[in-house]
Amino acid sequence: MIKSKLVSLRPIELSDDIVLQQLINNPLISENVVGWTFPVSLFSQKSWIQSNANNLSYRLVVVDNATNEAIGITGLWDIDWHNQSALSAIKLLPAYKGKGIGTEVVMLTMAWAFYNVGLRRLHSTILDFNGPSLGLYIKKCGWRVEGRQYEAIFRKGEWHDLYSVAILKREFDALSAASEFINTVCPVDTTPNIDINFQDYI
Numbered sequence: 001m002i003k004s005k006l007v008s009l010r011p012i013e014l015s016d017d018i019v020l021q022q023l024i025n026n027p028l029i030s031e032n033v034v035g036w037t038f039p040v041s042l043f044s045q046k047s048w049i050q051s052n053a054n055n056l057s058y059r060l061v062v063v064d065n066a067t068n069e070a071i072g073i074t075g076l077w078d079i080d081w082h083n084q085s086a087l088s089a090i091k092l093l094p095a096y097k098g099k100g101i102g103t104e105v106v107m108l109t110m111a112w113a114f115y116n117v118g119l120r121r122l123h124s125t126i127l128d129f130n131g132p133s134l135g136l137y138i139k140k141c142g143w144r145v146e147g148r149q150y151e152a153i154f155r156k157g158e159w160h161d162l163y164s165v166a167i168l169k170r171e172f173d174a175l176s177a178a179s180e181f182i183n184t185v186c187p188v189d190t191t192p193n194i195d196i197n198f199q200d201y202i
């Protein structure tokens, strides 16, 4: 369990079926994200949770600390161990938008990915009309726009551009709030402080 002030991040449980179904079927969420799917039944959602053993992706449920309710999802997708990079993404239930929760989740996810998992680059894509997501990743969390895929995504009968965004570990380290989130994810003091003369024990 990764816990900060507003939220905790934890693995998916079988009991998360309803919230995961809401996160995939609610058009206020699905219209803002890149993937597309037919509506997902509760039966399919339950089966997906049970068969979700793909170790190149690792999803985390976002929990509201105030209520202990599951309110979203984040994590790492398509982990490339050789190049130490992964795709990261976030979805929150609409009632939780605009309260700074997204910023806390992205900062926590970066600290976890860079200081616990061992990655050095995170990337994602954002639709050209998704102001809250661009504001969150670019303005609040230090990500850069690396490119623009023209007319790549079909939404509301029209074609939309897709921004490719990314951040490197060293860019995360330069953020003023980084150390707070690193200490939250890795709470053990790893400065060597051992009162033993090793020569006596060789």
Ligand SMILES: CC(C)(COP(=O)(O)OP(=O)(O)OC[C@H]1O[C@@H](n2cnc3c(N)ncnc32)[C@H](O)[C@@H]1OP(=O)(O)O)[C@@H](O)C(=O)NCCC(=O)NCCS
Pocket (backbone or CB within 6 Å): 028, 029, 032, 033, 034, 089, 090, 091, 092, 093, 096, 097, 098, 099, 100, 101, 102, 103, 104, 124, 125, 126, 127, 130, 131, 132, 133, 134, 135, 136, 139, 140
């Ligand atoms: C995107 C999402 C995670 C943002 O979460 P959130 O908790 O609202 O984010 P935060 O409040 O921490 O930060 C968003 C920032 O973007 C800013 N913002 C909002 N709309 C904006 C716009 N149109 N243009 C620029 N910035 C904008 C906000 O003002 C806020 O900055 P501030 O704290 O300085 O005011 C959430 O809206 C969501 O889950 N949306 C649906 C799924 C989705 O779009 N996922 C991302 C796919 S790439």
